[in-house]
Amino acid sequence: MSFLTNLQALYLNYCLNIIDMSVIGELHKLEILSMRENALKEMSREIGQLTNLRMLDVSAQCIRTIRSKVISKLHKLEELYMQCGFWDWVSKIDGEGQKTNIGFDEIAGLSYLSTLKVCISDANCIPKSVEVEPNWVYFDISTCHGHISERIIENFRSDDSGHNCRSLSLSRTDTTIGAFPDWFVNTAVKNTERLRYEECKGLSNILVEYDHGRLHGLKVLSVIGRCESLKELMNAITCVPDKPVFENMEELHLKELNDLEELCVGELPPGSLCSLKLLEVRRCCNLGNVLLPSKLLQKLPSLEKLLCSDTKVEYLFGCEGFEPDQINLREMELQDLHVVRGICNGPAPR
Template sequence: MHDVVRAMTITIASEGEHNFMVSHHVNSEEFPRRTSYEHFSHMPIVANKFDELSRPIVCPKLKHLMLKLCFKKPFKLQDNFFNDMGELNVLSLSGYVDSILPFPASIKRLSSLRTLCLSNLRLDDISIIGELVTLEILSIRDSQLEELPMEIGKLTNLIMLELRNENKELERISAGVLSSLVQLEKLYMVGVEYCSYSTLRELESLPRLTSLTLSRCSGDVIYSNLSLSSKLAWYALTVGGAFIVTSSMDDYEKIISLEVTETAQLDDWICHLLKESEFVDSTGDGSNNVLTELQLNEFQNIKCLRLSYCKLVTHLLNISRRIHEVIKFLNLYDLKLESLECLTHFCNTTVEGIEFPRLRKMLFHYLPEFQNFWPTANNSITHSSPLFDEKVCCPRLEELYINGANNISALCSHQLPAAYFSKLETLYVANCGKLRNLMPPSVTRGLLNLQKLEIRDCLSMEEVITKEKQQGEGIMTLFPLLEKLTFTRFLSWGVSF
């Protein structure tokens, strides 16, 4: 693929109408020295030093200008800098914070500009951008900007608006700006201090909206009536104190992360997004309502499910009657359950089986009452069935983390086939006070891909592998790919392996 791209680039660059000037690490006292710039269509410039021009440059054929300033000194482009760039389509300005001070007035002359990208700049006032009525893409990243002014509402041809600030949050969006951008298809707002209900109401006026990223939405929007575009094919929504790792956004098309502190009924627009979502992260006592909505669709779209800090969840699946069928989570490949103090089982009644055909990662953290996937006749305070038995299917599991599950007394059934955990690479078990052993030898011999094994603070554990005829295998024979092995704080240091 690299050779194809390179060949195409050479072909385009060799054509008469595409002339490039590339200048990196400019140290001169002025703009890169040329007798003429009239033939250049593309000019990417990375500058270590870039003093003000003594005279304007003439670039009548320039289509694309990228100027990156790699120094901290405050800098201002001359007011006439853009005077002779009337054909410019794409403009990218970036640098360190405080690199560039207010825009030159001549930016209003860029009547053909379609794309404007600004990053790591000091932008006290960007109202002049409202004059660029041909703009279709506006991206502002990590720039010191307090307010998106009302003049931005004049950009009625805008298709994409990106406001992404990691360091200093955008404090205000002027009323009426978003609702004026009627052609908008993609809206990304990350690091906007307060996405209130009134701000979100303006999105109802955007019928073409297909991609939406919103962070730091106020918690009340979960219970407020909204009518967003039904065309949303990509969204990432965080509400209240919820948080999404940015890298997760690359793996999923429909993401919703909620801090649900109240137990009131969720609004219809939130319920609709939940049913469509691939990534669902819910924290707080209102997560019970989130589970209810997901169960109405039997979790068919979910790829990643994370639930935490809810005292009201006792089961993930509340089945109203005994069913004789296998429950299937066809798309789930990341499951995280954390600080669910009352969770006892995955299902509230016995089922024929449960399948996770694509599950790669399973994490259980601080589930003090959790026993196994569904209640059986053997479940009691003193004895519980193994967590994994022949009716629980997870053939692609690669990472298993169990921490603080004090009611699990057995991890694996003796009836499991040797290949049950054949894909497992990481096994971490900690603070499981009733766990007496890890697994039988038959299952252990199938852990041919295990790379990390950690067992910490399991005070009742007497043997890692249950006693059977072990045929004298050593640890590296059992786990040929093992890279990390950690055992800490057993009741008896004579624990057998």
């Protein structure tokens, strides 16, 4: 390979028997390097010699070591995909004295980087401040305490939309948006279009997250798994919004939230949830008698599709003050609703 000095693009995906990549440093004209699903446990330090590299993909590798001052040398890097098994940010490398693994500040300091896919263990990996705020156009950033979630692995293995997504995922962690530093909120959170919470113990009111993250452009929200403090998805009494919230959200997915008792408490400002087209509620065992009380239902003029399964509600819709021209529902999928007594909790509107 060292003779291929004019090589500009190299794809070594699913090459499970490669054990030494040091020769890669000879390919100084390389602009694209993809090493998805390889078995290498450490990133070759010679990659830092590829100063013309514009795209680097090491997704889903078994990488445990990424030395500091390697990726930061790639000053022309525009796209970085490293949603892999690497979690030891800024930790010392065994057997190498004071040498450490990469810090997230090295990634934030890549001035040409516009597309980023990365996994981190928690918000503590993110520096409190940066010299210049990054200009990430597209990103998919996942936090997962301990080890990578199988759902996250499945998501980025099946998703090749890294060039056109703005996604943030918080999994198996106490971290909420309020824990992120201001520069990260400005760069990533407020531009997020797809937000996912999975087993987040610190999540207690999604309106607080909206306020802290300035999530005005959010289109898809997913809340999945055990969130012990989340009794009401939106509590407009303890967190009183003065402007419409989630006005651009098109999809809301709620799954396996056994502690969730109500979707909304209090009155949301006019215009809230006005773009919601899809509502999915699955395996939420402690919701109240009515899935969508009339006050909440009237906030959903664009709702077209309702998916509900294995959820203990007696009625889907509340009827008080309900006008038929206020709903645009076109499709319902109802499964395993063993305690449902009816669609409406009163006479259906004509």
